Amino acid sequence: MAEKNKGRLTKVLDYLKYDDPFSKGVSFCPGCGLELLLRFIPRVLGNDIIITGTPSCSAPVLLGQNKQSWHTLSYFGTLMTGAAANATGLVRYYKKAGIDNTVVCFNGDGTANDIGFGNLSGAAERNEPFIYICYDNEGYMNTGIQKSGTTPYGATTTTTPYGTVHKGKNLRRMNLGVKMAMNKIPYTATATLSDLEDLAKKLLKAKKAKERGFCFLHVFAPCPTGWGANPADTIEICRQAVKTNYFPLWEAENGKIRMTKTVKKPKPVSSYTKLMKKFNHMTDADLQILQDDVEYETCLLGGLSVLEAECQLPVSAQD
C-alpha cells in the first residue's frame, strides 16, 4: 500500500490505493507513455479489474512477451476488430451471473479510432457498463510507426514519410474524445500523464459512472521511439500538449462538456512540436495549419461546452 503523503508535490500518491500488479522493469522502449499509464490504472482502480487489450504495444506489456514484464491482473488478449464487443460479452455475462466486475478495455488509437471504431460505437450506443481507455500515441507504433486517424497534420510516419512530393501527413487528425462524448454516454474524459491527479480523479469517476453505463477515457500517451523524442521528455511533452491546447483536458457527463484545466494563455503549438523529430521538417506555414487546427478544435470544444449547458437531454436517456 502506498503511504499517504501530504507533501506538496505528492498529492497524487493519495490516489494510489493498491499495489502495482506489474513486476518491476519492462524491456521495452524507455519513456513509454503507455506503460506508465497502464501501471497507474490498477493502482487507482484496484487489482480485481479485468483488462482487455488488442495486438499492439499494449500486448507485449500486458502479456509478458518479455519475461521482465508480468502482472497479476485478469487479462483477455483480443482482436483489434472487436475489443469493445469482447468487453461487452464479458460484462453482460457477469451481469447475468451476478458477478461484480470492472472491465477495462485498453487499446491504442488504431483500434479505438480506426479498425475497431464500429464496435466501440456500438458499445456506446448500447451503453455497455465498462470503461474503455484509449491510449493515443497517434499511430500504429508496435507495427512500425504508421499513420492512424489521430496522427496530426504534418507528422511524419513510415506511411506518411517526408518526400519530394508529400511532406508528412497531409490530413488533419480526428478528435476521438469529442466523437465519443457526442454519444451522450455517462462519462467521457481526456487525460494525460503530466496531470496525474486529474487522471486519477477521472478514473475514479469512470469507475462510479460505469454503474450507469459506458465510459470512455481518451489519454494522450507519447511514444518517444515513434515520435523521435528524448525518452526523458515524455512528461514534458504531455505538459506542453496541454499548455498549447494541442490536447485539452476536459470531461463530459452525459455529453455535457466541462474543462477540467483551463489554459488562460495558450502557448504556440511550436513549443510542443519542437520536442520531437516528427514535426522537424515543417515550415512556419505548415505549423500555422496545425496551429489553426488546434484553435479550431479549442473553439469547437468551448462552443460545445456552452451549448451543452443550455441543452437538456431527456432524463430517461441518461440512465
Added chain:
Amino acid sequence: MNTTAISSNIQVITGNAAAAIAAKLARPDVVAAYPITPQTEVIEQISSFHASGDMDCELITVEGENSAMNAVMAASLAGGRVFTASSSWGLVFMYDAVLATAGARAPVVMVNVNRETPGIIAVSSGQQDMISTRDAGWIFLIAENCQEIMDLVLQSYRLAEDYDIQLPVMVHYDGFFLSYLSEGVEIPEQETVDQFLSVLKSQPKRTVLRPGEKLGVGTHGILGGYMELRHKHVTAMERSKAKFDAIDQEFADIFGRTYGGQLEEYLTEDADMVLVGSGSMCGTIKSVIDEQREKGVRIGLVKIRMYRPFPHQALVKALKGKKAIGVVDRSLAFGFDGGPIYTELKAFETKLGGAKLVSFIDGIANTDITKTNVKQMIQMTADLADGKDVPEVTWVSYPKANKDKGEK
C-alpha cells in the same frame, strides 16, 4: 410466432423458428444477434422471446456480425452458455473472431444458415460459406430438415460444453430451402431438455475468466506452447467424433429420435451404389431411392451430418466395398476437378476397396436439386458401377458446363 398447433408438442414451424426455439430451450446466458438474410427470422424470434420474458438471457443486439462473435466468445470464456446465428457474408465478416473463438476453445454454439458468397447477387442457397470456413477449427454439423435443426442445436450444447471437447460448434442448414420451410416439428418439453443438458453441470469446472482470478486468455503463443495447443485442438476434434455418436444415442433414448451420429446411412447395407450428400438434398435423394428400390436398383445414401472434423473413418466403414459412389456437392473447390466433399473423399479412395468415385455439383445459387436431377445422378453412378465411361465431374443443373469442359 407464426405457428399452427397440431398437437400439444408438434407445431408447423420454419427451420429458423426451430433453431430459435432450440436456442431458447437450451437456456443460454448471453445471445448476440445481428440480422442477415436468410437467418434474420432466428434473431427476430429470439428477440420476441426475450421481449415477452420467455427467454431469460442477456440479449446483445450488436452493430455487426464481427461483434456478435466477439461478444459470445468473451461471454463463453467468462463461463456463460451462449448462442448466435449468422449466414453467408455475416459468417465471413466475423471470420477473424471465428478463428479466435476456436483457438481459445470457447464452447460457442451458433447456427449458420447456408447461403452463397460470390460478388454477384448472392441472396441464394449454397454451402459455399460453410466450405470457405471449414478449417477454422470449429465442429461443423449439417441438418437435413426442420426437426433435425432443432435436435442438432440441442445436441450441439452437449458437444461444445463437454469437458473433453470444449470447442465451438456450428449447425448448418440450407438457406431458403430450410430457413423458410414450414413443416411439423416436435418441440420437446423444457424439462426434457433440462434433463438432457444437466450432465454438463456435473462435469469438472472448466477454466473461466473472472475478475481478480489472475488468468490471462488469448495470450501470445510462445513457439512450443503454440504447437502444443494446436495439437490438443486437433485431438479434441478427433474425440468429438465418437462423442457425437454417443450423444446421438443418448438423445435417442430421451427424445426417441436417432440419426446415426456422424453419418446417417439410408439403405446402404445391401447397396451396390451409394450417393453421398448433406443437408436438405438428402430428403429428395431418399424419396428417389425409395422409387428406385421398387425397381430393384440397389442404391443407398450416406448423409454427412458432421463435416468438421471430417468423419473419414466412418465414411470408409460405410462405403467400403461399394461398386460406385456419387458425391453431391452444393459448393465449389477451385483448382480441383470436383466438389469439395468429393475431393476430400478422393483422398482415401484407396481405402474404399476399389469403389469408383464420381462428382456431382448441383443446387448452388438456389437451383433446385430435383428428383429428375437425382435420377440422373443415380443413372450415372450405375453406369460407373457397370464400367461405362462417365465424366468425373457433372454440373447437373447446368449441362453447358459439362460441354465446355476442357475449353478455354
